[in-house]
Amino acid sequence: MEDLSKKKQTSEEKFQQAFLQDIHSGKSLIEKELIVISSEEILLKHRIGMLKEFIRNLPAGDPQYGLVVAAMEMDQIEIDSLEVRRLYLLRSLDTVE
Numbered sequence: 001m002e003d004l005s006k007k008k009q010t011s012e013e014k015f016q017q018a019f020l021q022d023i024h025s026g027k028s029l030i031e032k033e034l035i036v037i038s039s040e041e042i043l044l045k046h047r048i049g050m051l052k053e054f055i056r057n058l059p060a061g062d063p064q065y066g067l068v069v070a071a072m073e074m075d076q077i078e079i080d081s082l083e084v085r086r087l088y089l090l091r092s093l094d095t096v097e
Contacts, residue, residue, distance in 0.1 A: 026096040030089050037086045044075045044082075051075075 022028065055068045 027093065030093050030096060034086060034089055034093075037082050037089070041079055041082050041086075044079050048072050048075050048079075 019032065022032070051068050051072050055065065055072075058065050058068065
């Protein structure tokens with residue numbers, strides 16, 4: 001088991017190093033951040049979809065119902081904040097060389 005975690009850590013370290021080496025300027029850093037934001041938005045939207053599917057079979061009186069609804073609302077807030085960040089970065093991308 002320890003060997004597997006070492007392999008995973010080594011793989012992550014290689015990915016991080018490749019990621020950092022690919023950044024040559026402020027513009028490329030912003031472009032990378034935009035990719036990360038897009039990936040996060042996709043994951044959050046998928047999670048919201050899964051939660052909606054789960055809640056469909058859950059009675060409204062179930063104690064988990066409120067927690068699931070709150071989780072979906074928090075995920076939507078996160079998506080909204082990522083969208084604001086994305087728009088800000090797109091605007092600043094035009095001014096960065």
